[in-house]
Amino acid sequence: MIGKVYGVGVGPGDPELLTVKALRLIREAKVICSPRAGDDSESFALSIVKDYIDPARQKIMTPVFPMSMDKEVLGKAWDGAADQVLAELEKGNDLVFLTLGDPSLYSTYSYILERIKKRIKDIRSETVSGVSSINLAAARAGIDLALGQERLAVMPMGRDLEPVRSALADFDTVVLMKVNRGFGKLVSLLGEMGLLGKAVYVSRCGTDREKIIRDLQAIKADELDYFSIVIVRKWIAAG
């Protein structure tokens, strides 16, 4: 029988923020797949769960998903990982695919599952939700994402700032992901809209490298991290 594939969220960084279910599935897994950013880097998701796994008993696969915006480069990486996963499933092994945070929010697991389903239509799969980095970032910064009738927008920083400007105008809270791209332009926009005092920068939340910075203008370009978020909340009280 063909194995079952689990897409398991491991939370944003603190091993104690794994769910009880994720912990059980990771411990039971014969095969664990966890992407990493390059040949010389370790898998961040795998590092979060390292105390819960046993490489002597479990097969660990860490395909490289390059930090690229090139669809062809990424597509090739995802094809390769899907092939690796499929080979294990076809041997009859269940497999746990680790994702940072929650698998439904900006996770690469969806691309892998899509490819697997194209090859085996009735594959048994289960997505196991995790704590998202946006929820932890808010908790660590001591602010709410939304209360009562408020509205929340979540989006990555892109080249075009217009959607960001529009969301900042219309929503109570805006969470901007991957702000390392175009951070200077974001700071200018927030200044122009009078929102600099309502923004918090959070990077690597839940890890020992966590940074929470309220003065965005004080952040230097070389400090910016790939795993960085800016939360703009209009109802942050003036410090």
Place this chain on the structure above:
Amino acid sequence: MIGKVYGVGVGPGDPELLTVKALRLIREAKVICSPRAGDDSESFALSIVKDYIDPARQKIMTPVFPMSMDKEVLGKAWDGAADQVLAELEKGNDLVFLTLGDPSLYSTYSYILERIKKRIKDIRSETVSGVSSINLAAARAGIDLALGQERLAVMPMGRDLEPVRSALADFDTVVLMKVNRGFGKLVSLLGEMGLLGKAVYVSRCGTDREKIIRDLQAIKADELDYFSIVIVRKWIAAG
């Protein structure tokens, strides 16, 4: 010494979706506070963790937070709960306040913490993130909340549908909370915008009363649940 207060997310309903940290804090707690909707109803958050608590050893408080939109009624309920919590903290007891899902997203814990901080400015407090119902609803419905450069909006249904219409026009995915209010108007709007085939209704996700319904027009008014979400995702493939 005055006790420490923990706002602990217990996830959306499945006891296995508690985090390892929430489980530890709930087991260690001398006092647990968990709101319920009425005198004759049990606390939903408490019911999720019931196998992890021991009423013989732990004090359980379940203040009533009425299902009301009246700010005065709610304010009074929150004042009362904050008084109860403060009384325990002032005895030197640490206290765990349970919240459904994640404490940063539409949780009443913020109102309690705000009141406590007004009385004891330097109170020790910690917010412990949990899996949000929107993440689980997406996982159970088999769809993504956002991928790549996509944008996500989250908002409760209100009397005014214009913000919903505007978000549906601008965002890749829109999550609507508490859709039991004004559901008929929402179905009309989705029909008008050609989005009925892109919407999924999810209620009580993670519990044994979970419902996932893709044909919104087939839902009867008396089926609608307070804990209900509609996810509209433009990139849902036509069934």
